[in-house]
Amino acid sequence: MSYLSDKSILITGGTGSLGKALTKHLLTHHPEIKKLIILSRDEQKQFLMEQEFSESVYPQMRYFIGDVRDYERLKRAFKGVDYVIHAAAMKHVHIAEYNPEECIRTNVDGAQNVINASLETGVQRVVALSTDKACAPINLYGATKLTSDKLFIAANNVKGWNPIRFSVVRYGNVMGSNGSVIPFFLNKKKEGVLPITDPSMTRFNISLQGGVDMVMHALENSWGGELFVPKIPSYRITDVAEAIGPECQKPVIGIRPGEKVHEEMITASDSYNTYDLGEYFVLLPTKTRWSLEEFVQVHNANKVPEGFNYNSASNEEWETVESLRELIKEHVDPNFEV
Template sequence: MFNGKSIFISGGTGSFGRNFIRRLLEQYQPKRVVVFSRDELKQYEMQQTFNAPCMRYFIGDVRDADRLRQAMRGIDYVVHAAALKQVPAAEYNPTECIRTNVNGAENIIAAAIDNGVKKVVALSTDKAASPINLYGATKLLSDKLFVAANNIAGEQQTRFAVVRYGNVAGSRGSVVPFFSKLIADGAQELPITDERMTRFWITLDHGVQFVLDSFARMHGGEVFVPKIPSIRIVDLARGMAEHLPHKNVGIRPGEKLHELMVPLDDARMTLEFEDHYTIQPSIRFTSVDVDFAVDKLGERGRAVGEDFEYRSDTNPHFLSVGQIADLHAKLSV
């Protein structure tokens, strides 16, 4: 579906953006790929690797509505990956986080509608489900905006959906590079917030493919949640450095013991498919009767039980220490 099409990705110089564009260029022949981000240096460095004739690099901020409209001219598909993501930084700089994550989402929506974009997929996070920190709250607001955007579009055919998943293995700013640096620097122990802590875990490759699949699946208004494994943080530390002891440092402000991707209150709107869950919009925005139980690929889902939750601690699929060690070895290559 991307052959001969123009694709725009906000936050395109990040871990997800680079891997998404690599996959896009390997599997398709896009007409144009627009990388939209704030950092001139990261764009320069990225151009050394991604220099195909179809590549375009726009310096800009999602807070700038006019620049977004300009950059999205002639675009068919949009991936919105730009966000302020660090939980402590968001708590300390709440207004800045809101401007990027919430106002930026509004600007992406308006620019997409104004330019007649076909489909938009916005990346979300497990922290948006029953949020307890500002970052999660802004991403929940962003999710709601993108779902509601299918109504805001009016007679325009632009459709919006959300992809929500957990911690990305090895992404910048995550625990894996943090532990890796400590190990490389000769640390005598690894800091563990709480030995009971669990997290959802997804590789960049899986996340990229899931986003590509979501473009093909979407009617508009869905929140797509992949079925992915969980890890215990203590097992992650063992898998990366079995010889090092651990030091309990306590849960940081704004941090959960376990993460959640489908809250109990969303169970009545949730459908289970073979490899993912779909949270349907609670309010239908068009006069067209959409059957979300059958997606655009013809895949069929079924309703989950009213007591359903998708939590990292009750997830039936956990990675073992050995599997984590193998995954870390692959990431280190």
């Protein structure tokens, strides 16, 4: 019997790219779940998602209009929920720079509301989504997501008798997600121009399914307090442009406010509390509520070398122009042709 049998799951920001991918995965691989609740503040996106995952076809589905900024609404939504996946966020770097207070209210205050509502309503596990931009942040979005990560990790210290477990998953650019570079380039290809911010720019790359798999791993296996990081390849922005539009003009326009040339997911300062689990790295809190020795033994975990860092520019695994074309066809646009 699956650990999700007869469980109720709620996804904040559930109408986003990852929320929809999680929904498809759960309904396909875990049809025995009791309820799957999509909480978001955009009624139009919920309306469109309901066309694809209707309650008449999938009786487990529920759609709940709500905002993570609204604590009372969250408490009502979380009643009877076993697992919460927190995917709601303001995520566009330049929009966050221009609207800092809105970003803080959603990404920081919203995170604390999710924590408090979970503690108050009997939720058993919470998995929060992070981003590579939360690692050594230079923009407000990254700073708010780092704060969010810290809040979720620290929530394990204040839960008292409550058996709830909070954990975090951190990964890089999700291939084909809303607002990401590949859909942007695919659209701009029609104009014959693909603007390059910086020719040396690199990014980590993960598929939507890879993101789903990480969340499901954390949901099933977390002990509480872990921050999971996947081992994934990097790509060069110039290779993405070449893969999509080799014939296009590629003017260099400069990086946008708050943007990095390269991304990190683990800094050298994190190395003291980072372990290699094989498929993933995991950053552990300085003090855990469980036995570190037992954790290491159960997971066959190996401590990374002192000073280790995980950077998109110095990654050992890279996508090529050809592999990017195959991935775009598989994960983004099945009709894609160069």
